[in-house]
Amino acid sequence: MKSINWKRVALYALPLGLLAYASFGVWENLGSLRNRVDSSYALTTRNDEGFRLEMELGTFQSDLIQYVMDEGTISFDDVMLSFDLVWSRTQVLNDGSIYTAPRGQFEDGDLLLDLQKELHALDALLIDLKPGEIKKMNTIIRSVSSYRDRMVSVVNKMIQQRVDESNELRLALQHVVEGLDRMHTEFGLGVFLFVLLLTIETVKARRAEAKLKHREKRVRYLAEHDTLTGLGNRAYFNKSLGRMIDEAKQDEESVQLLLMDLDGFKDVNDSFGHPVGDELLKIVATRLNQCVRDGDELARLGGDEFGIIIGSPASAAQMMSKRIVETLAKPFSIDNKEIRISTSIGVASYPENAKTPETLMRDSDMALYDAKASGRNSYRFYKQSMKDALDKRKGLEVLLREALDKNQLEVHYQPQICLKTGQVLGVEALARWTHPERGFIPPSDFIPVAEHAGLIPQLGEWVFRQSCIDVVEWHNAGHHIRMSVNLSPLQLATANLADEILAILQETSARSEFITLELTETSMMKNTRQTKDTLTRLNKAGIRFAVDDFGTGYSNLGYLLHYPVSYLKIDRSFIMNIEASNEEQVMTRGIINLAHGLGLSVVAEGIETLEQSEILQEMQCQEGQGYFYGKPMSKLKILLYLEKMKSNVTLLSTGSRDVMKSA
Amino acid sequence: MSSWRKYTFGVLVGLAIAVVAPAQAKELPAPIGKAIITLSGVLENTNQGNLGVVDWDLVQQLGMHELNTTTAFDKGMQKFRGVLVRDVLKYFGIKASTIRAIALDDYAIDIPVEDFYKYDVLIAFELNGKRLRVRDKGPAWIVYPRDAHKGLQDKMFDDRWVWQLIRVETK
Structure with a gap:
């Protein structure tokens, strides 16, 4: 139910009121018109009796003369009929109420009453009147004539009065007609106002509808369009x-x-x-x-x-x-x-x-x-292959989530060795996944899946925490080695990375000066401002940074000055052919000199032979890792390894091949 | 039971008459006495040529009604006797909606016929026990039951009291 619009009701009432007023004028005018019609009727019908009487007296007089003078042409009954007509009219005028106005005018000396008396007298004379009785006739005529004379002046007066009255009536009728005209105008005005109002209402309604439609259109437009570009959404x-x-x-x-x-x-x-x-x-x-x-x-x-x-x-x-x-x-x-x-x-x-x-x-x-x-x-x-790859990735994603929940992942550690002494300086933490049914799943398979599924922060945090727990354990066991953990670009993108890392250090009581975080060149180039802030903050807390896979990525070396980096890790691709390729040697030497020039330490990756190790030593490369020294191994194995190495350090420093192999 | 049967019979006869009667124009018995009023115009039934003539015998035949009333033409209460106008109209089969009443002195006025069905309007022939003479506004006088209906006490109706009535024409 819509609420009543009183303003509009009032607006409607105005012309309706005017209309009612105009109608009231109509009734008033009609009432007055009815009165005028009545008076005009009276004017045209009354008074006739006066004329008729005067006329009938004339008829009687001529009938009488004809009867007396012109013997036999008119009967006595005819004369008496004329007389009776005069008689009856005189009686009505005197006794009746119908012709009040003429009687008033005839009151001049009681003309009508005198006439009635005179008629009674004449009646007696008439009864035995015979043709030829001229004397008797003259008596009657004299009497009648005197009344006729008196009546003529009255009739004249009556005529004048009629003229006056009809004039008055005409004016009155004119007034009424004017009133009707006015009423007509008022009524017309009322109707006009009413129609006008209706028109306004219609126009308003139509305008409101148009507005609504426009708004609907706009809403529809907004619902389906992008406001910035104006394109569909x-x-x-x-x-x-x-x-x-x-x-x-x-x-x-x-x-x-x-x-x-x-x-x-x-x-x-x-x-x-x-x-x-x-x-x-x-x-x-x-x-x-x-x-x-x-x-x-x-x-x-x-x-x-x-x-x-x-x-x-x-x-x-x-x-x-x-x-x-x-x-x-x-x-x-x-x-x-x-x-x-x-x-x-x-x-x-x-x-x-x-x-x-x-x-x-x-x-x-x-x-x-x-x-x-x-x-x-x-x-x-x-292409279908895209879907297949996706399906595979999806399947792997499900398994990976499950593995994270069920703690099926492990951290393996690859030793980092002092090339000169053979001393274990640290380990690099690496995530490993062995699925109960599928067996070993290489990081090259599951890391991209984790990246795509947004699991990297979770995975990274887990690896870091595990590494810290383990390094604390080793430290407690007397092995004061460093711990290197890889940091993914996706982790670097999280704003509170520094807080999280520091919190884990506190939680595990791991000492920051033993922690090194490894980043690739490209990941350092993203979010430069935020990355720099994070790195600086962690560095102040004692954590060191290494550039992973150095030499394969970004060519602008300026960033080395920009970030708090302590280590360069020479990519395995340089080491692989170092024995045979002169170019590789030149490159590697260059990198080592560059690092030393900047006050950085160098770690060679992927050392697989003693020869490679010796060449790198000759190039003044202090540290290295690779299968030659040890594959990534489980927490328990690395502990055994550490125990063993500790006792063999002296042997290692002599560079005994056999001992190395046995490790 | 018997009255019901009589009633049914009456209705049937009435229906039969109603169906048959208007179909044929009747030649009414010719007047015997002196004509008091002559009716002309469209008449279904006539009794003298194409006219309807009212004589004293017809008045007796139609039956007279009495009306006591004051008038605008005399002083005091008057006792009239005469026939109902509608009886005369019916007798001659007059279906007009207006008639014109004409007097001896040629006074004439149009009267709507509905007056005669709405009111018991008489054509009076007797006043206070005596036959109307010309001198008494006779021989016939249209009189309205003016005392019984206030609406009739009006100049318009007074003018329809045609005295010295001698002719009626249909319009």
Whole structure:
């Protein structure tokens, strides 16, 4: 129930009131008109008796004369009929109430009463009147004539009065007619106001409806569009995809779904700020709009993700993808800054790859993932192998989660040795997974899965905690060795990494000066500001840092000065052929000299032979690790190893091959 | 039981008459006495050529009713006797909605016929036990039961009291 709009009711009441007022005027006027009609009727019907009487007296007089003078032409009965008519009218005028006005006028000397008396007298004379009795006739005529004379002056007066009265009546009627005119106007005005009000109401209602429709349209627009770029949003895109697939199904045609995201968009936001990032998205939207044709659907799915649906065969999608990759690779100029990004596109086709919008999205997404994984700035069409790889990854992910929950993972340790003395200086912690049914699963298989599933922080934390617990145990056993733990770029991206690490140190009572965290060159280059803060903070707490796989990644060595790094770990690829390749030797020597120049220690990775070890010693490389010294081994094995090595240190320092082998 | 049967019979006869009667124009018995009023115009039944003539015998035949009333033409209460106007109209089969009443002195007025069905309006022939003469506004006078109906005490109705009535025409 809608509440009553009293304002509107009052508004309605106004013209209705006017209408009622006008109607009241109508009744008043009608009442007055009725009175006027009555008086006009009276005016036209009364008084006749006066004229009639005067006339009848005349008739009687002429009948009488004809009867007396012109013998036989008129009967006595006719004369008496004329007389009776005069008689009866005189009687009515005297006795009746009907003709009040004429009687009043005849009151001049009681004319009518005198006449009635006179008629009685004449009646006696008439009764035996015979033709030829002229004397008698003259007596009667004299009497009648005197009354007729008196009556004529009265009649004249009456005529004048009638003229006056009719004049008055005419004016009165005119007044009434004017009143009717006014009433007409008032009524018309009322109706006009009423109609006007109705019109206003209608217009208002129509306007309100239009407003509502506009608002609905706006709401629908907002619900289906991205406000930044003006493109459709994800909801709109999903709807369009459903529609286009339905249409294609009917027409037995195909649909291509392109999903894309911008490579390095996050870096743009981080480096230039969000306004620039937004501006970039707008320009990207414009450029994409130029790549699509009528009938294609383009939408921004969120963040830097865009989607295009085209109702054409795969060849068209290929052309469009190529064009988009090229178009977005061209530099963007925003705020006088030149920004370069690239894009990755995944394409899936209906009905070749998938038959429903959901599966088509999934396939396209997989293709996009593949495009990104294979170096970005490219497009990929969905292939079954992608799904197989994904399925494998998914399966592994389930197992990995389970393993983390059930503590099926282990940390193995690879010794790091002083090349000169053979003393064990430390160990590198490495995650190992042996599944109860599947057996050993190499890190190269499960680490990418953990990365993709977002399990790296959890895994990293677990490895770190385990390593700390173990190193404390060894320290308590008298083996004061260092502990090196790998730090993934994904861990570096978490804001409170330093807090977590320090908390674990406290929790396990591990001493920070024995902890080294290993990072790759590339991971140090990401989130430079945050990374530097984290590293500096941990370094102040006593933790040292090593650059892992040095020499394979970033070519800008400036970062070595930028970060608190203590060790360089020479990548195994340099060591592998060091005996045979002069170039490798030159490179390795260069790295070692560089490190020493900067005051850093060097750890050689992947030493497999004594020869390699000797060459590195000759190059002044202090430390190394590799199968030659020991594979990664379990906590118990490493403890045994440490015990053994401690007693053999002196032997090792002489470089005995046999002893090394036995380790 | 018997009264019910009589009633049914009456209704049937009435229906039969109602169905048959209007269909044929009747030639009524010719007047015997002197004509008092002459009716002309559209008459279903006539008794003299295409006219309807009211004589004293017809008055007796239709039956006289009495009406005591004051009038606008005399002083005091008057006792009239005469026939109901509607009886005369019915007798001659007059279906008009208006009639024109005309007097000896040529006074004429139109009267709606509904007056005669709404009120017991008489054509009076006797006043206070005596036949009306011309001198007494006779020989016939249309009189309304003016005392019985306040609405009749009006100038408009007073004008329909045609005295010295001699002719009636249908409109």
